[in-house]
Amino acid sequence: MSTGVIYSLGAIAIAALIVIGGYTLILxxxxxxxxxxxxxxxxxxxxxxxxxxxxxxxxxxxxxxDALSALLGAVGGYVLARGTEKxxx
Numbered sequence: 197m198s199t200g201v202i203y204s205l206g207a208i209a210i211a212a213l214i215v216i217g218g219y220t221l222i223l224x225x226x227x228x229x230x231x232x233x234x235x236x237x238x239x240x241x242x243x244x245x246x247x248x249x250x251x252x253x254x255x256x257x258x259x260x261x262d263a264l265s266a267l268l269g270a271v272g273g274y275v276l277a278r279g280t281e282k283x284x285x
Contacts, residue, residue, distance in 0.1 A: 204256045207254075207255030210248075211249070215244055215248050239278070246271065
């Protein structure tokens with residue numbers, strides 16, 4: 197196997213672990229609070245899904261570095277700019 201294939205498979209494995217671990221944490225927290233799926237949980241699940249996809253795309257060479265930088269900057273801005281529900285009320 198070539199080195200690129202090994203890196204891609206490693207990135208996919210790490211991304212899968214991130215998604216599984218992230219969903220487990222989110223669902224356990226929701227269960228502990230006895231709440232259903234709310235807006236914050238959906239946003240957290242979206243981040244947990246989106247970031248590993250970026251990891252796979254960058255490791256596999258499917259995305260140029262400038263596009264990846266723009267997407268990571270957009271995600272960072274979104275995460276840092278969003279307030280809690282207490283802030284908006």
